[in-house]
Amino acid sequence: MEDFDVSAWLGLLSQTTRFITLDTTAADGLIVERFEGREAVNDDFRFELDCVSASAFIDLKPLIGQPISVGIATAAGGRRYWHGIITHAASLGADGGLARYRLDMQSGLALLALRRNALIFQDRSALDVVTQVLADYPQLKVRTEVTTPLRTRPICTQYRETDLAFVQRLLGEEGLSYRFEHDQTSSDDGPGHTLVIFDTQAAQPTGAPAAVRFHRIDATEQDDAISVFSERRQLVPDQVTTASWKPDQVLSVAGTAQAPHDGNAPELPSLDVFDADRSGRFDTAAQAQHYATHRLDALRLPARTFRGQGAVRTLEAGKSYLLTQHPDLSGQSFVPLTLDHVATNNLGTALPHLRGSQTDDSTLGKGSYRQQFDAVPAGTPIAPAHRDRPLAPGVQTAIVTGVPGDTLTGTRDHQVRVQFPWQRGTAPLPGGLTDTMSQHLPQGHAPGDHHSGTWVRVAEANAGAHHGHSFVPRIGSEVLVEYAHGDIDHPVVVGQLYNGPATPPFAAGENSGANHPGTLSGVQTQTLDGQNGSRWVLDDASGQLRHSLNHSIADSQLNLGYLIDQSGNTRGGYRGEGFELITAGWAVVRAGEGLLLSGTARAQGQSTQMDAAEAIGQLKAANATAKRLDSAATQAKAGGLAANRAQTDLQQVIDPQQNGKYTGPVNGQASTKPSGSQRSGGDPVERFAAPAIMLESPESVALTTPNSAASFAGEHQHLTSQRDTHLAAGATLAAVSGDSASLYTADGGMKIIANHGPVSIEAHTDAMDILADQSVTVTSTTDSIQVLAKDKIVLQSGQSTITLDGQNITIACPGNFTVKSGTHEWLGGEGKAAQLEPLPQGLTQLKSDYPRSV
Template sequence: MTDSLRSAAADLLSVADAISFLPATRLVELRFAGGGPEGSPLIALSAYGEEGLNMCHRITVRCVAVDARIELITMLGLRAAIGIRTADGRERIRCGVVTAGVALGADGGFAAYEITVEPPLALLRHRWGSRVFQALTVPEIVRALVEEHRGRNPIFNAGLGLRFDLQRRYECRSYCVQYHESDLEFIERLLAEEGIGWRFDHEEDAAGAGPSTLLVLFDAADSLPPAEPPSVRFHRGNASETEDSLTSWSAQRSVGAGRTTLTSFDYKPAATTTARAEGVEEDGGDATSLEQALEDFRPQTLHYAPTVDGLAAYAALRQQARDAERNTFEADGDARGLTAGAWFQLEGHPRHEHEPGEERRFVVTRLTFVARSNLPVHSSLIDAAGEGRAWAGAGKTPYQIRLTAVRRGQASAGIFPPRRDLRPTARGPQSAIVVGPHDEEVHTDEYGRIRIQFHWQRQEDHPDGGAAYDERSSCWVRVALPSAGIAWGHQFIPRVGQEVLVDFLDGDIDRPVVTGVLGNGCHPPVRFSGVGALPANKALSGIKSREHGGAGFNELVFDDTAGQLRARLSTEHAATQLNLGCLVHPRENGQATVRGDGAELRTDGAAAVRGARGVLVSAHGRPRAAGSQLAREELMELLEQARELARTLSDYAGSHQGVPAESSGADALLQAVRQWDGDRAEGADRERGDGLVCAAAPEGIVIATGATLISCAAEDHEVCASHQLRLTAGEGLVANAGAGIGLFAQSGDLRSIAHQGLHLTQAQQGDVVTEAARNVRVSAAEGEVLISAPVIRLVAQDGSFLRLGGGIALGTEGAVQVKAARHSLGGPATDSIDLPVFDRAGADQRFALLYPGAEGAEPQPAGGRRYEITLKDGRVVAGTADAEGRTDMLTSEAMQVAHIRVFDR
């Protein structure tokens, strides 16, 4: 310790006996909760403090103690109160906790110290974290953080309170992230962005609870308290003055933007919202014109505000802040009653003395003070212990302040301006885990969004949920896809448990978006067809999904193995597959067994091929997809040849008493095939070839079934072969026709043989005619030839005849020769047989009109519908169906083709 310090200490000790260092005699008083560190009390010599709105005050106190052995660590964390004696004898206190201590020197049992006192809130700068807050307003988030610290630490509980003096309504933030920030930085940026100011009230409980600070949040200047006293006089400093005053006062003005514009895109309405706020219009001549021409245009992150009014409020806050910071005041003086966050009314200043009282009221936004103890011999003591920090020109007066103020009547946002976007910027993409309810595999909403949990979210920071890997871990987060349109695009929703890559829009940590999915040890790369793995199957690429709640899958595989190119679209359901290219068994370890080439569509279930404009099945090759889609020249050539053969034979048969074939249907079909082009151009004739199915093959077509085969046509059914047409049945062959059957053989035999059964030939309503250019032979190897009719005539070419019936008549122009071994003539005799009786029933018919049922449902009667039936003979029958959908009875002796039209009711 220096000689000067020893002398000062001796003076101090001698005075102590005389005046006992009564607090009422000191300008600066230092007190601690619980009495302070053990040993000699600390006596304040000087204090230097900085305080302001939206900042934690910091007071450095130089002090001395008789005990030179006080451990600095015993001072840290103590709750302290620094009192400044005002002109009227009262005390203005500022409270906090000791956050730092310095031992300045010691000698002979006497020591000087410097301690730093700050509010407990300032200690939150040492607690860094990353966490998520959901569905909370900013005031609620601040309350949660403060209460969390109050619950964990008794110093915070005793030394920090919280009060809300808020007048505005605040919207919930669906997702708000603290990221690589201290708790204090996080609170500061949230309050700044919302335009919420904060200050401290100081209390010292007389009952012994000790000093404490009260954090006050406010959003309007009219909630700020007045200074004590509320009026401050402007006057030059004078030692004989008994009233504090301001000794210097200056106004400051600057040019700034006169308009603030914010924009933000909201993906739900898919629209950009714009909000504009105009600055305060003042009659400032050129300056006003200049400011009105300047605009601060700031595009914000997506969904920056939930409503248009909310965005407008943010714009207004920013413009009001700019208006206020362009018009400030600075002052020096010794007004001990002024503190940051209090308003005062200026008296006696020539620039403002003619203004009304409301215009002379100012809010202190920042204040720096220096206070020196008025202890005896304090000058030498202070010189010995060190002056501490001050500002140039502060002088040696006991108490000196320097402040910055704004008019109280200005917009309140000017007091706590959100000057910049303080949100932390994500340093790059991060990975996260997709989360959701534990009983859901895919957790999403109507927008295809998912919920995620970052790896840095800790359960200890989210006691009410938010880090339990469930649906509470985040808000809904959008997923970036290759395309997204109006109900079209891609849809691949990441599933619960998958690791995803998360990026941040504009780098805003509060605006995450999922950009991809990552594989990991629990989710290895895809195994196509359920076999094989990388790196052996590195030639495979594609997409594979997984059945919800099961093990099945769908997949699209591209195999780029050299010499075995293939593609496969498949689903495990019914083992349905479309295989293209080199057909192989699933590739395993890079190897696969070839089982064919070309294309294969297979399923263990049912399959259907439908083409509203026709289906062409052809085995005629078109190398490298040459020609049009429906190229069928070979088919047309065959059809033309077959049609010409059919027409020639039909005409020939007709000219030789055969039944000529009706060719209109076949000709129309052939014309339809000829014009079939599948044209989908606008205005194309949709009747040409619609609904055709054509099959062609150069080496043959085989149709086979182990059961029944049905081939039917609603109109004509034509079968044509250039060589032979064979019909073979292991049992019966039945041919029925409603309007005649014609068999004609241009050459060769026509044989009708019943090898073991009856050969029956009937004309039930007409004649049987058997004619031959040469012989007619009727024979029976066994039994008899029986001819029976009401009249039987045998007529030879020369006119000779034999007539049986009603007797026997025999006639000839030639000789009658009867040759027999003997002759026997007897009396009359007859024989008899039963002649066939044929039913003459007609082809009467009635139809039923039905509504087609849905798949698997029974058709329903179309009762009450009007109809019109046109028959082949030209008759037209019209009527209305009954309740069962049945038409009237149509009478006809012969079967006819009927065309039915059904009308609306």
């Protein structure tokens, strides 16, 4: 190492005449030796500053985060400034009285990369969200030059993204770019640099000076110049097509943007970029078109670019400049997109040899500046490159929220609001955080009510137009949430979960208190006030399979299979097997086409629905019996069984050999029974041809009630038994006929006996006949027999008669008249009128046609 006079160098550590100046309040005595930097549209700037100082003991800690300004002398005699904050500081060593340090300068965007957050923004545009995020960083000034209104997003979620990644993603999705503008002053007031957000329709600013010349770079030249400027072309996509499914309208919203065709270009296939990665992105076709347009603008930026080198110290990224004095491209205006800087300070020639230079400046003299840039023609729409959304991390759990005090809050389509455990705000989930760490969003995004998040769709096992399942999660329920296409802004509830306070209705296993290992499954609903509603239980206990459908109203139950009692999740005592319908209220069975109640079993259920072969056979036999008895009664001049006609009509309706069958296909399927191995081709399937009701049993049928029972028929009522029919009444038995009555026995006798009380047979308006093929015996065992007539009594046997006619008695016989008596007295004449019991007069004449219903 060469010897040098340190005291001589101390005089050089002054910025009064320096090519590069450094301004920071964090440390005094730092002089920039050289710097390299990079600026770009849609990216943060970063400058690496190599500095020297007379102090080898500068405390680096206070430097981090402090504002810093770097200036460079311009050809016009002024200075070009860059402002930022110190994001990195390192000591590069010391030798003697001089020390080197390296500082990194970036914009306030560097802070955004250091905060990772989880936030939900509701009903705001992407620009509104970006502005709110940036408001937490006073190190950034923000200006917007957005000419097109942006769509309002129902929900915009930042989940485990850095603020920088989140902001850049939102700007990219809306086609918004950004650049930095630096205050051209070394003032320490404010951050000194402004983040400018603009869209493709915003006016492109012009640099100062507006024109730059193409010329060699020489120390004798007074003006800055560009020494290298060349054009580049690249093959890029020529079309973008996008589509997004809109479920609330069952519609795909699409848009297409296509680049103008170049007639001089070779014929190539369509280079289309099809983007349809997620649903719900667009509400209108105009929004889809806007997205496709700025996506195509971003893809076509490399189609025509310029690469340049020079020493124009006032060149800025994102501003327009006119090129002059170029042999081929003069008059072309260009906008730098990336700009790389390198400069060395005018500190003399011996300083780099203090410890050996950290960089090779052999091609760059002291007090010099060089640059390299990539640019696009002015007027080219500048849009940011597409940034893919981070995929949502699998499934999450959330709690359903809603209107305070309500049990359920939802939409017509069964959408609900949910709140996640990671949401912070005024009403987080139990144990959650209220501090959002944001000065501009102190209320957070966890309201704990119907304002939480957005409406979330609920996936059902079956969902269609006016059909499907319907289970809307109640407020307070824990739900399982997935994300459509992995998009954090499109949550979908895919299930509900049991937890500590929410136990299963049929809990089993450890700590459940159930007396089974988990044989019960099903559904238990709950009323809006928290009471039990309806319950469907499937019991899979071995050999004790059971279905039970219960409702708490009127304790209504439908039980099938192995019947037991059940209390909560506990299986109770045995109650039987089969089918049971119970209700404490009213029960109705209505069948518009007919009803069959049968106690006849079918082996393995092998039959058709309305197969009533046994009952029909019994009805046929009963009909035959009734017809024989009717014929016998008619021949004996007793009243016939006119109701037999109705029984014949009934048989015609239910008998499959007559009308009781299907006569053609039903809904396209043959209505015949299986034949052999074929599913059809046999006998027609039975059905009732009229809405008849049939009750049939191979054993006894009983109808009982402790109260009264009534039976009514609008026409005939037919009662036929193959053997005996018994009518028994504990008190009075009364049979009343509106027309006539007939009692007839075809074989055997008939008895009318009154065990207590008289027997009375009366004919109120007509004659009465008592006929017997053999003798007639009238006996009074303890009293008298009286035969009374108003006018005449005639007793006749053979040709002999005794006539009692008024005051006369006439005895006539063709043979002897013999009177035998122990004594014989002939008294004088005497008469007494017969005391006849009066019969009812003026009885109501009943109509021959009775109403069938009232």
